[in-house]
Amino acid sequence: MSSAKMFTGEEIPLEMHKVRIVQKLRLVPIEDRLKAIAQAGNNTFLLQSRDVFLDMLTDSGVNAMSDHQLASMITVDDAYAGSATFTRLSDKLTEIFGTKYFLPAHQGRACEHILAKTYVTAGSVVPMNFHFTTTKVHITLCGGSVEEVIIEEGLKSKSTCPFKGDTDIAKLRAVIEKHGPQKIAFVRLESGTNLVGGQPFCLQNMKEVRKVCDEYRLMLVLDASLLQDNLYFIKTREARCKNKTIREITREIADLCDIIYFSARKLGAARGGGIITNSEKAYRAMRDLVPLYEGFLTYGGMSVREMEAMAVGLEETMDEEIINQGPQFIEYMVNKLDRKGIPVVTPAGGLGCHLDAKAFIPHVPQVEYPAGALAAAMYIAGAVRGMERGTLSEERNPDGSEHLSEFELLRLALPRRVFTLSQVKYAIDRITWLYENRALIGGLKFIEEPAVLRFFMGRLAPVSEWQTKLAAKFRTDLGNSL
Ligand code: F0G
Numbered sequence: 001m002s003s004a005k006m007f008t009g010e011e012i013p014l015e016m017h018k019v020r021i022v023q024k025l026r027l028v029p030i031e032d033r034l035k036a037i038a039q040a041g042n043n044t045f046l047l048q049s050r051d052v053f054l055d056m057l058t059d060s061g062v063n064a065m066s067d068h069q070l071a072s073m074i075t076v077d078d079a080y081a082g083s084a085t086f087t088r089l090s091d092k093l094t095e096i097f098g099t100k101y102f103l104p105a106h107q108g109r110a111c112e113h114i115l116a117k118t119y120v121t122a123g124s125v126v127p128m129n130f131h132f133t134t135t136k137v138h139i140t141l142c143g144g145s146v147e148e149v150i151i152e153e154g155l156k157s158k159s160t161c162p163f164k165g166d167t168d169i170a171k172l173r174a175v176i177e178k179h180g181p182q183k184i185a186f187v188r189l190e191s192g193t194n195l196v197g198g199q200p201f202c203l204q205n206m207k208e209v210r211k212v213c214d215e216y217r218l219m220l221v222l223d224a225s226l227l228q229d230n231l232y233f234i235k236t237r238e239a240r241c242k243n244k245t246i247r248e249i250t251r252e253i254a255d256l257c258d259i260i261y262f263s264a265r266k267l268g269a270a271r272g273g274g275i276i277t278n279s280e281k282a283y284r285a286m287r288d289l290v291p292l293y294e295g296f297l298t299y300g301g302m303s304v305r306e307m308e309a310m311a312v313g314l315e316e317t318m319d320e321e322i323i324n325q326g327p328q329f330i331e332y333m334v335n336k337l338d339r340k341g342i343p344v345v346t347p348a349g350g351l352g353c354h355l356d357a358k359a360f361i362p363h364v365p366q367v368e369y370p371a372g373a374l375a376a377a378m379y380i381a382g383a384v385r386g387m388e389r390g391t392l393s394e395e396r397n398p399d400g401s402e403h404l405s406e407f408e409l410l411r412l413a414l415p416r417r418v419f420t421l422s423q424v425k426y427a428i429d430r431i432t433w434l435y436e437n438r439a440l441i442g443g444l445k446f447i448e449e450p451a452v453l454r455f456f457m458g459r460l461a462p463v464s465e466w467q468t469k470l471a472a473k474f475r476t477d478l479g480n481s482l
Contacts (some may be wrong), residue, residue: 011332013328013421030381032051034467034468036048041447041461042372042444045387046457052384059352059415063415064416065313068312069312080296099254099277100278101278103287103290105290105302106302108225109135109273110300111261114293116138117142120139124142124143125144127146127176127184128190129166135190135223147175147179154196159346160346162202162237163233163238164347165196165230166201172187176212176216181217189220193226194226194389197349198330200230202234203238206256219258221261222256224260224267225266231250232324235320246317246319258277268311269309272303326414327350330348333353333424333427337431340435343360355374355431357409361438366405367391374410378430380470382430386411389407433477433478443462
C-alpha cells in the first residue's frame with residue numbers, strides 16, 4: 001500500500017482490495033438532519049442508520065469482511081457442544097498466540113465481566129495504562145477501582161510521541177506500593193488505547209511492565225481488542241521490531257501476558273469475543289462463569305458463523321498488507337486536518353480520527369459536554385456520525401458531581417476497508433466548514449440521564465438555539481447542497 005509512489009508526488013493511501021458488495025447510502029438535507037438529531041436526543045447512538053451518510057460511530061462489528069471470511073461462514077458446525085467450528089477457532093488462537101486455553105464470550109465486555117467477577121473484590125485495585133468505559137464499570141461494580149498509569153505524553157492531545165499508550169513504569173510501581181501488591185487484582189494493558197485516541201504501546205514498554213508484574217507477583221492482563229493497529233505501529237514505529245514479522249511480534253506480546261481478552265467485533269473483524277491463557281489455574285477459575293453468563297463452553301454466546309469468520313479474520317490480521325489500511329487512512333485524515341490547524345489528536349493512531357473538542361470549541365464548558373456538542377454539530381454539518389469520548393462517557397462521582405474527563409474527543413472511527421478516499425475527503429471538508437463556524441456551536445444538557453453508561457441511551461438538548469443557526473449558516477455558505 002505505502003510503497004506505490006504517485007508520479008505527481010501526491011501522498012494518498014492506496015487500497016489493496018477491491019469492493020465487490022456495496023450498501024446504498026442516503027445523504028438527507030440539513031433540515032432533516034436537524035430533526036433527526038433532535039429526535040435522537042442529541043445522542044449519536046440514538047440516530048437511525050437511514051439518516052446517517054458516513055457512519056463513523058465505531059469500528060466495532062462493522063469492519064468490512066473479506067471474501068475468505070464470508071466463504072468460511074458457509075461451512076459451520078452448529079453442534080451445541082464439541083463443535084468443530086469451536087475447535088478450528090481454538091486451534092487458530094493457539095497457533096497465533098501460543099495459548100492453550102480459550103474461553104469464548106459473546107463480546108469484549110462479557111470477557112471483562114468474567115474477569116472482574118473472578119479477580120476483583122471489594123477494595124481491589126486494577127492499575128492500567130488507561131481505562132475503557134465498560135472495563136471500568138465492570139471493575140467498580142465488583143467493588144474495585146481503577147488507577148491509570150499512562151505516560152504524561154499520552155494525555156496530551158498534540159504530541160509527536162509514537163507510543164502514547166505506554167505505561168509510566170514509576171507511576172505503576174508507586175500505585176502498587178501505595179495500595180500494597182495484595183490489593184492489586186491484576187495489571188491491565190490496553191492495546192491501541194481507545195479513549196486516548198487509539199494510541200499504541202511499544203513492545204519494550206510492555207516488557208518493562210512485565211518485569212514489574214514479576215517483581216510483585218502480579219498477573220498481566222492484555223485487552224487485545226485493538227491489537228491489530230498496535231501491531232502495525234510496533235512494526236513501523238519501533239526500530240528494534242522493524243525486521244520482525246507481525247506474527248513474531250504477536251507471539252512476543254502474548255508470551256508476556258498471563259491472560260489476554262478481546263472483542264472480536266474489532267480483533268478478527270467478526271462479532272464475538274474471548275479470553276485466552278496458558279494458565280490452567282486461570283482457565284479453571286473463570287471457566288464456570290462461561291456457561292452461566294455466555295453459553296456453553298464451545299460457543300460462549302457466539303454464532304458459529306461468526307466464529308468461523310473470526311478464525312479467518314485472525315489469520316488475516318497477521319498480514320501487514322491487510323492491517324495497514326486503517327492506520328494509513330487515519331493518518332491521511334489526521335494529517336490533512338492538522339495541516340489546516342484543526343485540533344486533532346496527533347500523532348495519528350488507530351481506530352479513527354479524533355477531534356479535540358476542548359481546543360475546537362473552547363467556549364463550551366466541560367459540564368456542557370463539548371465533545372457531545374461537537375458530535376451533534378458534526379452530524380448536522382455532514383450527516384457524519386461520530387462518537388463522544390469525553391465527560392458524557394464518564395460516570396458521575398458518588399456525590400453526583402460530574403467527573404470531568406481528561407479528554408473531550410469526538411471520535412470519527414474509520415471501520416477498516418469501509419470508506420473510500422472521496423468519502424474521507426468529504427468528511428474533512430465538512431469538519432473544515434465546522435471549524436470555520438465553530439463560534440456558532442453551543443453546549444448540551446441532559447434531559448434524560450441513565451445511572452449507568454449514560455452515553456449509550458441518555459437524551460440531551462442544546463442549551464440555546466445554536467443548532468438552527470448553524471444550519472442556516474450552512475445554507476448561506478453551501479447553497480442548496482446536501
Ligand atoms: N475493550 C476495548 C479496548 C474496546 O474498544 C471495547 C469496545 C471493549 C473492550 C468492549 O468490547 O464492545 O465487544 O463489548 N469498544 C467499542 C468502541 C464499543 O466503539 O470503541 P465489546
